């Protein structure tokens with residue numbers, strides 16, 4: 827996950843830069859190992875992604 831498609835696979839919504847209908851949820855979207863227990867962050871990111879899919883992506887399915 828990152829800000830630049832040249833150096834990351836996913837954007838901040840865990841949406842794949844190269845395939846806008848692919849969202850990767852879970853610890854595999856982290857760019858590096860977390861310094862603290864990650865489960866709360868994984869859950870928060872999943873809710874963030876689900877909200878964006880429902881409120882934005884389904885209405886206009888494009889890459890953000």
Ligand SMILES: Cc1cc2nc3c(=O)[nH]c(=O)nc-3n(C[C@H](O)[C@H](O)[C@H](O)COP(=O)(O)OP(=O)(O)OC[C@H]3O[C@@H](n4cnc5c(N)ncnc54)[C@H](O)[C@@H]3O)c2cc1C
Pocket residue numbers: 851852853854862863864865866868
């Ligand atoms: C021993 C241990 C202790 C931990 N303790 C803590 C803790 O105290 N606090 C904390 O916050 N975090 C803890 N963690 C980390 C936390 O468990 C993980 O970061 C978190 O579970 C990752 O979630 P995930 O959904 O990304 O992956 P996972 O929970 O690994 O889920 C991946 C799922 O995909 C399934 N799967 C794999 N391949 C396929 C396939 N081909 N087809 C279909 N399904 C597939 C797997 O069966 C699994 O159910 C601990 C981890 C370990 C190993």
